[in-house]
Amino acid sequence: MLRAAALSYLALLLVIPLGMVFWTAFKDGAQPVLAALTRPAAVSALLLTVGIAVIAVAANTLAGVWCALQLVRGRFPGKALLNVLIDLPFAVSPVVVGLALLVVYGRAGWWGEWLIGHGLPVIFSVPGLVLATAFVSLPFVVREVVPVLRELGIEQEQAAATLGASSVQILWRITLPSIRRAIAYGVVLTTARALGEFGAVSVVSGRLAGRTQTLTLYVEERFQAFDLTGAYAASIVLAVLALLTLVAMRSLARLPAERAA
């Protein structure tokens, strides 16, 4: 009974909708989907989305690992504050994120005039999209690495230090290998969020087709233009990326616990 209730809830909310994306897109065969996906606007939207994701993920991974190390191992004033600050992007509406960037970097914002004067427009331009994406996907790496680091303890690091290893050696040979899987997991989550972000980028993008239109914005634009095939074709790409993310998460979770060092 309970099982039936749980499974039918999940079917109505998850499985049927997911099947629906694929069914609607391929209703008239694969040809229109392929044609829609090879349009220059679709290709450039996909490339832009991937490019933005790469930069945001790299930045958030570096900053995330550093913050996790400090939050677990470090002692500094304002640690509790940093802890809450890191989680904030989870709780802030994507639209508010976009607005926030607009207030600082927009034409009428704090630094907008100066940035545009120096040939560095942020809003309605790619840097704004990167900032928005980085903001919303910031917490994942930190949140995955912190519990692992806490669980790990410091005995091995102390042993290495006693044996004369430098702090760089300890970080590189002991700490990083033991949190490798948590980092990978965080990177997968960050990537998924970065590829799929919509609200924040839609505020700062300006929607210039071929220049600042990411794949999610492309989906919306096609839908508004009554080009359902185009909208669903691009959705398929995003849904496949989502499914790949799930597969990656599953296989990472199944890997045997790694050797420490």
Place this chain on the structure above:
Amino acid sequence: MASELALARAGLTAARAKPPLAPLGWGITGAYLSLVVLLPLTAVLLGGAADGPTAFWRAITAPQAVASLELTLACALLVVAVNAVMGTLIAWVLVRDSFAGRSLVDGLIDLPFALPTIVAGLTFLALYGPRGPLGINVAYSRVSIVLALLFVTLPFVVRTVQPVLADLEAEVEEAAAMLGASAWLIFRRVALPSILPAVLSGMALGFARAMGEFGSVVLLTGNVPFSTEVSAVYIFGLVESSEPTSAAAVSTVLLVLALVVLLGLDGVRRWARRHAD
């Protein structure tokens, strides 16, 4: 005790092996966090108050703003309540039950985290919209908001409760059953006290998410003011019509609500940790 010892030792090591890269790391990370998160959020808070307290008050008490905030809050609370029940149920089925395809179902739970919200909205429009194959049409109604929010917040309670439930020993529940306790009594007296903090923290995360949701509702609900317009959509409209001050004021309300929920979550975590010791 053990954790205090570990903490003390961690402090010792940190003091002894001060990494040479520390100042550089702090500089770069600090600048990064400031430019990406801290500064923009501060700017929103200041921006909302830019035209003085009267303008701020007028912006957040505008009838359309109030209507959107009330709608968002009501939908979020309803969704969180459903999540508490269904999320716990799903977690229980995934942990205690065994059936073919369980691990597939387990993997699918994270789908809402991975699927872009705009795709989710489009999908629900195709499925539960005017030309849906099931003959159910809830698009452009308040039901569609709840539906979209149920989808995007589904994993939170399941994923927070699941590991706690897995750590609970089934033997205790079995012993209670042998002593004649009913299933409901066992759940209420044996399992619930242990998983309650996890349920609450999943609810808090889901609530924060639901209050700010935009992508999945923007195509699905029609965004009719006073009827199906949630706060995030209302703020988006203000930004598009070049009213950033009003937009920032309403955003401040959302930010404060989110902060309160996050602090509450932190409180729940501390309470649970104390409870566990």
